[in-house]
Amino acid sequence: MDWLIGFDADDTLWHNERFFRMTQEHFAELLSDHAEPGHLSEKLLEAERRNIGRYGFGIKGFTLSMIETALEVTDRKVPGEVIAAIVEAGKEMLGHPIELLPHAKDAVESLSGRAEIALITKGDLLDQERKLAQSGLGDLFDAVEIVSAKTPQVYGRIFARHGRAQSMMVGNSLRSDVIPAIDAGGYGVHVPHDLTFALEHADAPEDSAKFRRIADLSELEQLVLALSD
Structure with missing residues (x-):
């Protein structure tokens, strides 16, 4: 894979x-x-x-x-x-403690070792490092990319640097996680969350062949397997 x-x-x-x-x-x-x-x-x-x-x-x-x-x-x-x-x-x-979302750990664990797994997040460097350390997920990632913005250019550089045949970005934000990843040539998988920052809203790219939506992370492994066939 x-x-x-x-x-x-x-x-x-x-x-x-x-x-x-x-x-x-x-x-x-x-x-x-x-x-x-x-x-x-x-x-x-x-x-x-x-x-x-x-x-x-x-x-x-x-x-x-x-x-x-x-x-x-x-x-x-x-x-x-x-x-x-x-x-x-x-x-x-x-100082808020980290609370994982349902299926988060299982989703990362199920794909770890079968694909290259990267955390790609934006925001304050120290705070994101703190949250990753407290999450208990840090050892599951092959790479961690903390960026100031998520643009097609940023995703393009990340995808190229890792050099895999297929790339995918999984996230709750259509504006930051899905659309620019698709524009960079990868798949964009939307995992909706009940609360989304107002500046992260965007229309779903329903007409894109590389857009997918799953109800939660429990569906991710089967999606990746289906796309790998």
């Missing part, structure tokens, strides 16, 4: 977005005297969209975007204790 199979990390192998949602609810409580939750959410998303190019994806950039939003909605009059609470919320996010 001459495959390179790439796995996304956050919300594909372990929970992640739920911690952002919980922190955003806390953020809304902290700023409740200054902005309605819906308006605050819109302003925060605008800040995140502006700042991704500066800070990249991850908790640290999210925390800075919350601080920027707090300054904006209070006309720079946000109390110091609120800023301190936002910083503390960011630190708590960085």
Whole structure:
């Protein structure tokens, strides 16, 4: 089986977005005297969209975007204790224990040794390394690729470097895991998650011969076997 199979990390192998949602609810409580939750959410998303190019994806950039939003909605009059609470919320996010999603370990184990297995994830280097170490999955991967963005060019370089006959990317994000991997010549396998960051939404490439969707990771091994026939 001459495959390179790439796995996304956050919300594909372990929970992640739920911690952002919980922190955003806390953020809304902290700023409740200054902005309605819906308006605050819109302003925060605008800040995140502006700042991704500066800070990249991850908790640290999210925390800075919350601080920027707090300054904006209070006309720079946000109390110091609120800023301190936002910083503390960011630190708590960085300390959340890792909880694997159902079938994650079995899926990686079942393909390990039969294909080259890579973790391909984006975000803060230190945080992603921490999560991988705590996940208990680290020894199952032949390679770990932590990138600042997932583009067709990035996938193309990764696929070429590993030099397998077939490449596949498995993940919950159509925008980051599926579409650019297909554009780079690989298969893109969508594993939907109930919670997905707003900036990761995209239309499914239903007309692509290399697009697949599975209900969860328990279906991955059979998919790979079917594509190998």
